[in-house]
Amino acid sequence: MDKQRDFVLRTIEERGIKFVRLWFTDVVGQLKSVAIAPAETEGAFAEGIGFDGSAIEGLSRLFESDLLAVPDPSTFQILPWRDDIDPTARMFCDITTPDGEPAVADPRNVLKRSLAKAAERGFTFYTHPEIEFYLLKSSKFGADGPEPVDSAGYFDNVPGGTAHDFRRRSVRMLEDLGISVEFSHHEAGPGQNEIDLRYADALTTADNIMTFRTVVKEVAIEEGVHATFMPKPLANQPGSGMHTHMSLFEGDSNVFYEAGARYQLSQTGRNFMAGLLRHAPEITAVTNQFVNSYKRLWGGGEAPSFVCWGHNNRSALIRVPLYKPGKGTSARVEYRAIDSAANPYLALSLMLAAGLKGIEEGYELAPEAEDDVWALSDSERRALGYNPLPSSLDHALSLMEESELVAETLGEQVFNYVLLNKRQDWREYRAQVTPYELRSNLEIL
Numbered sequence: 001m002d003k004q005r006d007f008v009l010r011t012i013e014e015r016g017i018k019f020v021r022l023w024f025t026d027v028v029g030q031l032k033s034v035a036i037a038p039a040e041t042e043g044a045f046a047e048g049i050g051f052d053g054s055a056i057e058g059l060s061r062l063f064e065s066d067l068l069a070v071p072d073p074s075t076f077q078i079l080p081w082r083d084d085i086d087p088t089a090r091m092f093c094d095i096t097t098p099d100g101e102p103a104v105a106d107p108r109n110v111l112k113r114s115l116a117k118a119a120e121r122g123f124t125f126y127t128h129p130e131i132e133f134y135l136l137k138s139s140k141f142g143a144d145g146p147e148p149v150d151s152a153g154y155f156d157n158v159p160g161g162t163a164h165d166f167r168r169r170s171v172r173m174l175e176d177l178g179i180s181v182e183f184s185h186h187e188a189g190p191g192q193n194e195i196d197l198r199y200a201d202a203l204t205t206a207d208n209i210m211t212f213r214t215v216v217k218e219v220a221i222e223e224g225v226h227a228t229f230m231p232k233p234l235a236n237q238p239g240s241g242m243h244t245h246m247s248l249f250e251g252d253s254n255v256f257y258e259a260g261a262r263y264q265l266s267q268t269g270r271n272f273m274a275g276l277l278r279h280a281p282e283i284t285a286v287t288n289q290f291v292n293s294y295k296r297l298w299g300g301g302e303a304p305s306f307v308c309w310g311h312n313n314r315s316a317l318i319r320v321p322l323y324k325p326g327k328g329t330s331a332r333v334e335y336r337a338i339d340s341a342a343n344p345y346l347a348l349s350l351m352l353a354a355g356l357k358g359i360e361e362g363y364e365l366a367p368e369a370e371d372d373v374w375a376l377s378d379s380e381r382r383a384l385g386y387n388p389l390p391s392s393l394d395h396a397l398s399l400m401e402e403s404e405l406v407a408e409t410l411g412e413q414v415f416n417y418v419l420l421n422k423r424q425d426w427r428e429y430r431a432q433v434t435p436y437e438l439r440s441n442l443e444i445l
Helices: 002-014 038-047 107-120 162-176 202-223 267-287 293-297 344-361 378-384 393-401 404-410 412-432 439-444
Strands: 019-025 031-036 049-052 066-071 088-096 124-136 181-186 192-197 226-228 242-250 333-335
Touching (some): 002 088, 019 038, 019 066, 031 049, 038 066, 107 344, 124 202, 124 344, 162 192, 192 202, 242 267, 267 333, 267 412, 293 393, 393 412
Antiparallel strands (some): 019 031, 124 192, 124 226
16 A cells, blocks of 8 residues: 555656546445545645535534544545646545545445455455446427437447437547446437446446446537436437446355356355345346336336346346357346346445345355247236346335345445435435436436
């Protein structure tokens, strides 16, 4: 850590950095930022930067509002969208109390706790997100709703098109920030795009997702368009998800891999997947935290609505990809429900906790779903045991409220805040719904 701090301080001086932005997230997953002068960086490493935690969504209660943002030097990067006149860098922060203890409601700390539990069993949790979003001509809209920047579809090549230039610029910027991109392409909806980040440990992935959203928003401003991660901004088009590939490693060995097994998935991998399936309904209020999320889950367009798994079955909640047979490091499972607007720290924490529970308890994996689950009748799905995901945010919160796993993983403060805050979201939505959701949601997400 001392070497990393020294590197940061030396780089700030050598590169003439004028501002250092300290980033962290609230419980909902909104990025927060405070800028400090370069001369204050050493002090921030030693003592943190104090702020009023009660003013941040869910972070602390009024009677314990003093918190500190302590920068993590390993996350230092120079922001490529700031010009050479005022070079700016950023670091993610861990939030602590004045006595140096981790803040229990800091989403980054929630994920660190889950990763520590996995590490006690010798596991490292790796993830790879496929992040979808829409490009709109503006955040403003009229009687016909939001207007996408193009009418292209899945994998379409649009030479000179807005989305083509946008992706190229975004990928370049992400690479400048040290975030490796695996793929980028036009998605199925008009104006919809997908950029896939390369595998990384889960904490790095969560930090990268928060940075990704900021990069996409910044590039959209440069291009004169509006980017939104809203789960379902267009009523008759596919929603935006974040299919997340997961695997557990012991050292350099992928414990999900077993040569000769069906889909090369080990018993540990099957138990992990069984845990995800069993606990999926109760974690959905976090992986899909908005009223609008349920229009995506129940709106078709390959969004999963029922708890089941399959191999090449894109109607299933969990898929077992087999792109590279025989390559042990590539064995993984793909969870398809999570929104690209989820708080990545909390969502990854819960998915890991559910999977570990399946391993610890030896959950048995249900039979594979081989048919299009959407095409089956209700009676056929019931007979096969394909239970539905929650149909609304209110439903999801009711299931979450009864979950010991969610309460233990999130901690009492975050758990209670999510229940209270999201129920208020539901009530407000019911009181003032519009045909295209609340305008403020489209502008924020």
